Amino acid sequence: MNKKLVLVVDDSAFMRKMISDIIHSSPYLEVIATARNGEDALKKVMELKPDVITLDVEMPLMDGISTLQEIMKKVPTPVVMLSSLTKSGADKTIEAMSYGAVDFIAKPSGSISLNIKDVESEIVQKVEHASRANYKLSINTSSSIQKKSYKPITSNRPIVAIGSSTGGPRALQQVITKLPAGFPSPVVIVQHMPKGFTKSLAERLDKLSNVTVKEVENGDLIENGKVYLAPGGSQFRVKEIHSRLYAEVKHEQPVNGHQPSVDVLFESIANVQDCHPLAVILTGMGSDGSNGMIHIKKRHPRTIAISQSKETCVVYGMPQAAEKTSLVDYVEDLENIGEVLVQKIRKKR
Template structure:
């Protein structure tokens, strides 16, 4: 078995050693070298051609964002960012995702995390998955469509529910930023992401989009033209009270290892009376969302289910699991998903 070759980049000698030791505990990975700053990293990427780079967000000489941009320009490589749990760290991490980083790992206690070994399993799992990810994402793709046209729905109570994981921040940016102002449906989203990062993602999407985007809060009124992103570390449900919809957001137990979980959100939407759900499963590892899709179709047989094509996914796990239910109506390239939503729920109705 050929191991995946990893370059570890961090300005702290302690962190370089700790991260290298953790990665080398995997039977699928080996650290071939380390770099102490961004310029050093670029030189070693060009020379060694690693399969994957772990890249600290905050470094001297050249920070993680600038380094990532240079790597993607000169020698595109799978990159996993390491970030502190500060707002600045979260903002830069979300920017890195939009620039092509496959995933990120949150350092548990700042730039130099003496307890980094506490998240060894998470580090190894994310790097193993990222080393096999599709990070190049070429635009030329063929699209498979069950139906040849996108007839508008007739319901006056549509709701769009989206689930995503690895590669999701970049995918969500492509979908949400194309929705028009006044989009006549609420959009509810679960993106697998820890506490402290979902606010940065929501704020970034809001700056770039014509629709309003916010990190959901418990008790929010769910209205048309607004996108609600689940809060990291809490489950997100949509509930019906009278003739209105509200958000219920609270810390619970993870479902299939996830909090927030796509299944939880989808199942809550399935309980809403007289609605027209449109579910979207985007890139991500695992199968979260497929059980929720089954519930949606059972309760609302007219649910329209969309999944992202394998070729445009960073990781095909979640869309593949959804497709295996045989309940998906459209398998679409990422750049077509917003168009399906716009045609199905046109602004002028």
């Protein structure tokens, strides 16, 4: 068995040793080298051509963002970012995802995490998955959109629900930025992410988009033309009260390992009366969302189900699971999904 070769980049010798030891615990991975800063990393990437890189966000001389951009220009390679649980760390991590990082890991306690072993299984899993990811798609900034025509729905109460995981932040950016101001539907989203990082993602999407994007709060009124992103560490449900839709956000137990969970969000929409859901499953590991899609389709047979095509997924797990239900109406390249939503949900004249 050929092991995947890993380059570990961190300015702390302690962290380089800890992360290397954790990665060596996987039978599928081998640390080929370590680097102490971005400049050192670039030299070793060019020389050794690793299969996957772990890259610290905060480093001297050349920080993680600059290093990532150079890697993607010169030797595109799957990268997993390691970030501190700070506002600045979260903002930079979300920025890194937009530049092509496959995934990220939040250090439990700052730049030098003495308890890094607490996320040992997460590090191994994410580095293994990144080594197999369709990573070149995450750095492809130009692609030709195949113009298609989609018959608009006739309902007066559409609601768009989106689920995503690995590769999701960049995918969401491509979808949400296609929506026009005054989009005649609310959009509710679950992106698998820890607490703190979802707020940074919502803020970035809001700056880039024509629609308002926010990290949803308990009790928010769910309105047309606005996008509501589930906060990390909480479950997000849509509740109907006196014919109006509100957000219920609660810290609960994870569902199938996820909090927030796409299944939880989708199943809550299944319980909303007289609505026309459009359920979208984007790139991600696992199968979250497929059970929820079954519930929505059962309660609302007119639901439009859309999955991201294998060819445009960083990880084709969640869309594949959705397609296996035989309930998906459209399998679309990522670049087309925003346009599908715009054509399907048009303002009534």
